Amino acid sequence: MTTTEPATMKGVFLPGDSTAEPREYPVPRPGHGQVLVEIGASGICGSDIGFIYRGYKGYRGVDGPAYRGVIAGHEPSGRIVAAGPGVRRFGVGDRVIVYHIVGCGLCDNCRRGHYISCAFGRESYGWQRDGGHAPFLLAEERTCVPLPDELSYVDGALIACGFGTAYEGLRRAGVSGDTDLLVVGLGPVGLAAGMIGRGMGARKVVGVEPSGPRRGWAETLGVFDRTLAPGDGTVEEVADITRRGGAAVTIDCSGTRPGRSLALEAAAEWGHVSLVGEGGDLLTEVSDTLLHKQLTIHASWVTSLPAMSELARNLVGWGLSPEKVVSDTFAFSRADEAYALAAGASEGKVCLVPDPER
Structure with missing residues (x-):
């Protein structure tokens, strides 16, 4: 990690009482096979609202509590600012979409890129491990998808879940x-x-x-x-x-x-x-x-890693920008307002972006 990253950051926590509150977290350091992503945009998903924000902690098909009190947000995209040992495909400066599920990588579903259907247990950013509603996200390199230069970080965040x-x-x-x-x-x-x-x-x-x-x-x-x-x-x-x-x-x-x-x-x-x-x-x-x-x-449940990468390339070829469906954008510090709107009368997609000072 370079000296430009702070030691701590504010991330968004969802208590389950229809509020979103900022909490202080340490900025993580990447380990083997991991990258540190500086978040450019992080979407608010309907599943976050229905199963976490409003307090319904259960989730069909998952044993135990689905939300483990981590930093919220499973629709992240951004730029890699640090890479741990063993990282081979991506490097510092690369723009990426983060596929929001981490699977074992070894079962048949994972080998097809369908981490969402991992046979041996999966973890989701924003549910079981820290997500994208913070300035930085620690991601497994194998969950990163290239974000074409023609697409914005908001485009990437939308591809990460809803568009996929x-x-x-x-x-x-x-x-x-x-x-x-x-x-x-x-x-x-x-x-x-x-x-x-x-x-x-x-x-x-x-x-x-x-x-x-x-x-x-x-x-x-x-x-x-x-x-x-x-x-x-x-x-x-x-x-x-x-x-x-x-x-x-x-x-x-x-x-x-x-x-x-x-x-x-x-x-x-x-x-x-x-x-x-x-x-x-x-x-x-x-x-x-x-x-x-x-x-x-x-x-159909979510998509695969290869299909997500294919979608990003196709959107460029079609000349389409997912960002057009975003009706409201809020800074991370206004996450409580953003979630209240997304859970209520929003016309389109609601997205979080870094605060202006970053």
């Missing part, structure tokens, strides 16, 4: 220039799905969202052909817009029973339905909705 999640869901569903895309739920992941779907060449991109302000924000992005409020006639509206009886690909980003039902009902015959929204349940009529339409359902 949307990309994986759309890749599996086979979005192309021959498909129409329906996005259900226009929160940050839904906005990402619309933008990526446009980049992948979708013929028409339609969004459905109950919140008027969120629909209005989505319409400013220039990626949706239409945005609709859900209602009794929404399925017919989608069929009219696509002129193919429905959308060839639908993706539910709402994580709600009505949203998932709409994604299934508005899918065209032989369509593909991608489920990426967390929580809730799925209730559907089987024969007419699923069997008779010959639907394929994909359940």
Whole structure:
């Protein structure tokens, strides 16, 4: 570490009572295979709000408390300022996205780059180990993804989770220039799905969202052909817009029973339905909705390291900037305001960046 890094820093801690508080932490030093990343941006994710900020400590599929009282934030990007022994691919000065899960690296899932599905225990930045809501982050080199020069640190932070999640869901569903895309739920992941779907060449991109302000924000992005409020006639509206009886690909980003039902009902015959929204349940009529339409359902959880790197390169090639979906940016010192907005009436994505003095 150079002499320019301070000995301590303020990081954001989530007590679980719908507040975010600054705490003093030592600036870490990288060990073997580790890098110290000076954070350029760190996103606020809906899972942080639902499972940590509001005090729900449990998380399905994880034994024991999911949040271990560490520095919050699992959507980091920044610049490497120090490297420990054994670091080989990256070096000081490199701009990186940090894939937010650390896996064992040895099981089949990890060897495919799906650390999120590690068979022998995983740790997430911001949940089980210190995350990106601080000036510096200690990261394993193997979780770093190159951030192209054409993309900003905010772009990188969004790719680290929400955009990666949307990309994986759309890749599996086979979005192309021959498909129409329906996005259900226009929160940050839904906005990402619309933008990526446009980049992948979708013929028409339609969004459905109950919140008027969120629909209005989505319409400013220039990626949706239409945005609709859900209602009794929404399925017919989608069929009219696509002129193919429905959308060839639908993706539910709402994580709600009505949203998932709409994604299934508005899918065209032989369509593909991608489920990426967390929580809730799925209730559907089987024969007419699923069997008779010959639907394929994909359940997708985050993405892989190779796909995240591929997405970053593709966004450059498509000329798209994830930062466009960010409606509000706050300095780390204003994290409490940022989380309150993200948990309430934000129109788009909320992101944290370093304080001006840094």
